Amino acid sequence: MISLMLQLEKQLERQVAHNSKGIDMVVGAKGSPLQLILSAIFQIDVPTGNIQLSEAEALQRNRLVEYGIPLSYGDSYELFRIVGTTSDYPELYSMKLSEGDLWQKSLEVTLGSQVAERTGLKIGDTFFGSHGLSEGGHVHEDRAYVVRGIFAPSATVVDQLILTGLESVWDIHEHSDPVDSASHLEDSETHPHVDNRENEKSTANEKHLFANSEEHEQKEDHQHEDEEQREITAMLIKFRNPMGLVQLPRMVNEKTNMQAALPNYELSKLFSLMGVAIKTLNIVAIVVMLVSGISVFISLYLSLNQRTYEMALLRTYGASRSQLLGMIVQEGLLISFVGFLCGLVSSRIGFFIISQLITSGFHYDLADAALVREEGFLLLISLFIGFFAALIPALRVFRINLSKTLADA
Amino acid sequence: MLTTESLSFEYDPANRFEFPDLFLDYGADLLILGESGIGKTTLLHLISGLLRPKSGKVFIDGTSLSTLSDKQLDTFRGANVGIVFQRPHFIHSLTLGENLAMIQFLGKKKSDPVRIKLVLDGLGLLTKINVHPHLLSQGEQQRAAIALAVVNQPKLILADEPTSALDDRNCIKVIELLKCQTKRNFASLVIITHDQRLITEFTETVTLLPMLEPTPNTDH
Numbered sequence: 001m002i003s004l005m006l007q008l009e010k011q012l013e014r015q016v017a018h019n020s021k022g023i024d025m026v027v028g029a030k031g032s033p034l035q036l037i038l039s040a041i042f043q044i045d046v047p048t049g050n051i052q053l054s055e056a057e058a059l060q061r062n063r064l065v066e067y068g069i070p071l072s073y074g075d076s077y078e079l080f081r082i083v084g085t086t087s088d089y090p091e092l093y094s095m096k097l098s099e100g101d102l103w104q105k106s107l108e109v110t111l112g113s114q115v116a117e118r119t120g121l122k123i124g125d126t127f128f129g130s131h132g133l134s135e136g137g138h139v140h141e142d143r144a145y146v147v148r149g150i151f152a153p154s155a156t157v158v159d160q161l162i163l164t165g166l167e168s169v170w171d172i173h174e175h176s177d178p179v180d181s182a183s184h185l186e187d188s189e190t191h192p193h194v195d196n197r198e199n200e201k202s203t204a205n206e207k208h209l210f211a212n213s214e215e216h217e218q219k220e221d222h223q224h225e226d227e228e229q230r231e232i233t234a235m236l237i238k239f240r241n242p243m244g245l246v247q248l249p250r251m252v253n254e255k256t257n258m259q260a261a262l263p264n265y266e267l268s269k270l271f272s273l274m275g276v277a278i279k280t281l282n283i284v285a286i287v288v289m290l291v292s293g294i295s296v297f298i299s300l301y302l303s304l305n306q307r308t309y310e311m312a313l314l315r316t317y318g319a320s321r322s323q324l325l326g327m328i329v330q331e332g333l334l335i336s337f338v339g340f341l342c343g344l345v346s347s348r349i350g351f352f353i354i355s356q357l358i359t360s361g362f363h364y365d366l367a368d369a370a371l372v373r374e375e376g377f378l379l380l381i382s383l384f385i386g387f388f389a390a391l392i393p394a395l396r397v398f399r400i401n402l403s404k405t406l407a408d409a
Numbered sequence: 410m411l412t413t414e415s416l417s418f419e420y421d422p423a424n425r426f427e428f429p430d431l432f433l434d435y436g437a438d439l440l441i442l443g444e445s446g447i448g449k450t451t452l453l454h455l456i457s458g459l460l461r462p463k464s465g466k467v468f469i470d471g472t473s474l475s476t477l478s479d480k481q482l483d484t485f486r487g488a489n490v491g492i493v494f495q496r497p498h499f500i501h502s503l504t505l506g507e508n509l510a511m512i513q514f515l516g517k518k519k520s521d522p523v524r525i526k527l528v529l530d531g532l533g534l535l536t537k538i539n540v541h542p543h544l545l546s547q548g549e550q551q552r553a554a555i556a557l558a559v560v561n562q563p564k565l566i567l568a569d570e571p572t573s574a575l576d577d578r579n580c581i582k583v584i585e586l587l588k589c590q591t592k593r594n595f596a597s598l599v600i601i602t603h604d605q606r607l608i609t610e611f612t613e614t615v616t617l618l619p620m621l622e623p624t625p626n627t628d629h
Contacts, residue, residue, distance in 0.1 A: 310500055315483060316457075317487050317512045317515040317516060318486055318512075318517065406454070
């Protein structure tokens with residue numbers, strides 16, 4: 001169990017570090033900073049809302065920002081998120097392509113390795129995305145995505161994502177419903193467009209009911225308006241120098257409609273919360289170890305009761321006391337060692353099972369099954385316990401009264 | 410090669426034993442007779458060094474056992490004394506061959522598979538070399554017990570009640586076997602028993618009498 005805990009911790013830390021490398025700050029809609037981090041970097045949890053593209057771009061031009069990567073998400077396909085972004089995003093994670101290319105035109109996508117595996121989509125296949133990040137969202141059936149490429153596995157969050165250009169996301173939403181994309185998360189039944197979809201392609205005078213009462217007139221007009229109103233979900237920022245850390249977050253939080261969240265800070269908070277849970281589990285594990293140490297002791301003790309005659313016999317044939325002592329201690333150590341190995345294997349298996357169960361979970365690399373340094377301590381402790389459990393039976397053997405034992409046979 | 414002097418032992422003040430002095434030459438045999446409870450097993454344990462006497466000395470092949478430390482005593486016994494126990498006992502988890510190999514190891518003798526086969530063959534047990542002893546028949550187990558005692562070619566072979574559970578015919582057979590093996594291994598044999606049938610088989614006998622009065626008597 002302890003080994004399992006250690007592995008989980010290690011994996012978690014690695015995943016977090018890996019995914020948040022190169023990102024100093026995230027800006028998005030105001031709300032919970034942790035939610036923003038989780039949704040923008042790890043693609044867990046729903047976004048806090050949208051921000052104006054123009055505001056984000058203005059921030060990108062700030063002299064303290066080295067780069068900013070826009071993200072637009074909110075749609076999904078078979079539970080995999082569709083993320084609109086620029087080519088900087090895959091570059092951030094040093095993604096390599098295993099087949100095909102990066103998306104070029106609107107509505108072309110490149111799939112993460114896990115997505116390709118689970119959905120079976122191949123280059124050239126088309127599919128429809130649906131609203132929202134859970135099942136049963138309104139499907140955008142008029143516009144299909146087409147697969148342009150597939151990424152190689154990277155042990156980062158991108159493996160679970162479907163990447164496309166920002167334009168794709170805008171195009172999709174433009175045509176069916178130029179509504180604030182945050183409201184896409186509503187139940188599709190209340191969405192007015194479900195009824196009107198069939199009429200979409202007809203006259204320009206079609207009136208739709210929009211939450212913000214924009215009118216869907218000519219496509220060109222509409223597009224023009226949208227350009228000014230275009231929104232994205234979040235932007236990942238890297239500072240040019242440490243001054244960025246000092247000035248930018250405050251500026252964003254106080255002077256704009258966006259909020260800035262710092263990944264390192266939020267995640268440290270999260271980890272310290274988790275730390276409590278992990279400590280508790282570790283205590284349980286230690287108790288289990290002690291109990292098993294006791295059971296090793298008891299089984300050695302009992303088995304020795306039965307083997308006393310044999311022990312005496314060995315003495316008769318010339319075994320010295322210390323030889324017998326050594327034999328028993330070795331037994332104890334051997335049991336502990338084998339137990340340790342079994343424990344290691346079980347924890348690897350347990351870990352594997354757990355990671356399968358978590359869908360947005362860890363892409364577990366078997367090379368990672370390597371030993372954590374703390375597991376070395378675990379080995380020493382196990383051997384120690386084995387040694388002490390064996391000690392008392394060993395001493396009993398040491399003090400066997402030969403004559404009595406043999407005579408009593 | 411075996412000499413005892415004024416041996417006595419005390420389990421507790423109510424159970425005291427004193428034993429007659431014994432003298433046994435190389436290659437000679439000795440029969441020690443006594444009723445149950447007279448201290449036969451105690452004597453055997455004293456002679457083999459499994460017990461330390463309250464007083465007196467035991468000399469085997471010129472070495473006084475009292476001069477040896479516990480560890481040395483264990484080693485000495487493994488090399489020089491072979492014991493055939495009343496009821497055959499073996500290391501349960503080892504085969505017959507492995508049991509013998511174990512005894513060689515414990516007696517600090519070199520590992521000698523040839524010797525093992527030789528001994529087993531002489532007892533008609535060669536085919537059972539890879540069998541676990543507890544699976545052997547009783548007669549086979551008894552012979553196996555003798556094999557365990559002689560494999561290290563000890564100078565002294567002690568047998569504790571080897572014939573008590575046997576009928577007359579088998580009794581003779583076992584004694585023949587013991588004597589034959591002893592001769593073959595150039596050892597001396599001491600048998601401790603209450604079985605009167607054995608008297609005719611031995612020239613040297615010592616009878617242990619209650620109240621600690623030994624009467625050494627020699628037949629013919």
